[in-house]
Amino acid sequence: MTVRTRKRLAGGAALPSLGLLLSGCSQNRIAQDTLNPAGPYSRKIDSLFWPVFWIAVAVFFLVEGLLVFSLYRFRHREGRGVPKQVHGNKRLEITWTIIPAVLLLGVAVPTIGTIFSLSRKPPGRPLQITVVGHQWWWEVKYPQQKFTTANEIHIPAGQPVYVAVTSIDVIHSFWVPRLAGKQDLEPNRVNHLTIQADRPGVYLGQCAEFCGASHANMRLRVFAEDQSHWQAWLADMEKPAPQPPPAVLSIMQAKGCGGCHTIDGVQGFAADIGPNLTHFGNRSTFAGATFRNNVQNLTNWLKNPPGVKPGADMPDLHLTPDQIQTLIAYLEANQ
């Protein structure tokens, strides 16, 4: 390989990597951006991140600078002897042990402080919700209000929300970067974190612990709302669910929907293998917030769930187009 082809190859590899790197700088207002905190809890992490980052930058340039300088200054030259050897020099050894130790201590103190302050339960009687991880969707319970939903979390803006997280199967990780750090969802264990948004808006989240085939399709949305929207949403969710009309109920009973799903107030529909379908029409997305909730996407879903979401635990139930239409009419009206 000539030097020129080698250079060309290196350039060819560098360009796409540079493109990938720069794409990280794109400005997408609802992106999952840790460096763009939208609440006090994510801001605490942000204000720890920046000083640690700049210390790391200074250390990097100092160490790499000394290395490059030495490589150049003491490079081999005809007739030049071995440079002065400093191995075992006590004063140098002590200096370059103490400086990093002091730096690490300087980083550790605020880090530990932040970890403790993030893990404290907010004072007073905060809104509490429970998020249960399933392969590959989020069950969201509001125990104080006594209802359950999925994949979309509504919270009042400007207030801390204490979130209990656990898992029904494997380890997942709850991550809404603009509102808080990551927290693992572990089977047989309850962890906690607090989320809070300064302002109303939609904040995107994602499972951050590889959990199988559709890990990438395990997303979530947090809707932070002003008081009037929040109260209106609560009122909608607390309404009794519209009961399935006989035509819908007979399809659902024949296909065993109730063996996996709950519809409040409908006998035989009290399972949590799949999302609670009470007020399904209220959600803007479904299946791990992977698809927009519209007739087209629901049709594709009911036709063959694992066909559109790899590994999905809802099987192809061989529904006819007519059955699908009847089910969708009910599901979408189920506000």
Ligand code: HEC
């Ligand atoms: C064997 C269990 C099982 C059966 C039977 C089943 N489902 Fe599901 N369903 C699931 C699971 C699991 C999910 C979540 C899949 C995911 O997001 O990965 C789901 C998701 C859904 C969703 C999307 C909900 C959301 O908010 O994400 C709808 C709608 C749905 N099912 C409707 C039905 C209907 C209607 C029937 C009966 C015709 C049915 N399901 C039968 C397990 C089942």
Ligand SMILES: [Cu+2]
């Ligand atoms: Cu997961």
